[in-house]
Amino acid sequence: MRHQKHYFKMETKTESDMVIIEGPVDSDTLRTYTFDDNLTAFRRPDEQFQALVEIAELPEGRIIVSHINKHIVGYIIFLHPDPLERWSDGNHSFIMELGAVEVALPCRGLGLAGKMLELSTYDDFIENYIIITTEYYWHWDLKNSGLDVYEYKNLMIRLMQRAGYEVFQTNDPEITGHPANTLMARIGKNINDRQMQQFDEIRFKNRFLI
């Protein structure tokens, strides 16, 4: 599949700032932006910013950002699943992963994650993908949210559902290892029965082994 990326942009006003939400953003543009020190959920901010730049260069990679005067305060990453994980079995070009969504602590609760997710669906080309997202509680900021794992799980499900993601069952040990961990996926409108079946096979790998 030749991956096509179509750029979209929106603006939203907070009490004090104008936030630009845009993407997919290319690597050259990203390099002209700065990255907020509070974006620490997945890696050190400098390492995560470098990862964003590299993923933007991948043929399938999509980076959606929220920024205030070119200072990134939130992002979403889309790319093919990690080759070391079961979700990449078969190397299907139609399977993508929402690898991370994060908003800097001072900017949370303003609707930025919801708006970035909404913007990510504007490009009709994503209707050619099954986009999975594996939600593991160890990435969640329980401390600052004041939520317990199940409340946070519900927050994530509600957030993702607004962009067309649904909860899917799987026998993946990382997901089944804790009841708060969740597999969600967004099934693009152009996905056919054969592709759905291939996705089912990945979700329930080794089903008949004891």
Ligand SMILES: CC(=O)SCCNC(=O)CCNC(=O)[C@H](O)C(C)(C)COP(=O)(O)OP(=O)(O)OC[C@H]1O[C@@H](n2cnc3c(N)ncnc32)[C@H](O)[C@@H]1OP(=O)(O)O
């Ligand atoms: C695949 C993955 O990436 S899993 C890991 C997800 N990322 C993380 O947990 C990293 C740390 N957390 C964050 O970066 C942010 O809290 C996010 C990304 C989860 C949410 O970002 P935000 O911009 O704050 O979300 P947004 O403002 O759009 O709110 C989404 C919903 O969560 C609710 N919400 C947000 N924070 C809270 C809170 N502390 N308590 C209760 N509800 C909350 C909002 O009310 C909203 O619900 P609604 O749609 O029913 O009104």
